[in-house]
Amino acid sequence: MQKKLPYICPSCTAPLQVQSLACSQCDTQVTGSFPLPELLQLNEEEQRFVLEFIRSSGSLKQMAEQLKLSYPSVRNILDDIIEKLNATKAGTKKK
């Protein structure tokens, strides 16, 4: 079973923070309160889209061919992600 990284609190839906990091080699643990990077706050599907977008050198046309979607559909997905990232950034700045 593939584990999914939770980024939203299942109780109150606020963005989750990293509290502990561990080294798998020497068992060192670092604790604190670290916000998740912006890209990790996207859901799995959106992250996959961003990765594919980078791999296709930012070509929406190529992405459309790969995903078997029309060009404007792919652009709309990208616009949604941009909007989400902007909202996340604005939310982080407020805090």
Added chain:
Amino acid sequence: MKQLLFNPFIRIAGARSLLLGWLLMLLTAVIAYFSYCHFDGVIDAHDGCAAPFWIFLAEPLLAWGVAVLVFYLAGIIVARSGVRLIDIAGTLALARWPMLVVAIACFIPVTAPRNLYDIQPSVIMLGIVMLPFIIWMIALLYNAYSISTGVRGGKRIWSFIIALVIAEALSKALFFWLLADYIR
């Protein structure tokens, strides 16, 4: 299947959609020439009289052209990112394909009513047959506009309604000005 019928634009848009749409418009014009079906407005279809073939070709082209112009301008005003003319033109051309069925439906023989009390059952039947296809085309136009411009939420609904009303009024005016004399 539902997506193919109501929102094929998720998968097809741009030049491919434009070519397919034009091909279907040409086929519709050929059928309309024989069934005397006139498309004298962006969302209009009427059983009418005989006319030269170029009229049956010019009518859907004019209706589509006006829709492209108005929806493109609406997209430029309300869209969050750039709108490509080829996407608007392509998706709106393909959105007119239910008119092919309407052109076939116009083979139903009807007698043109002289007044409101003279409406024959065949006229009502033709209207009943045509109406779902007109509604289907409006649904396709909405999805074409939605995908091509990427507009979301309430802004998408009101900008579509305003653009459709303007396009319909403008196309009616242009038909009256450019083509009416050749039909009567």
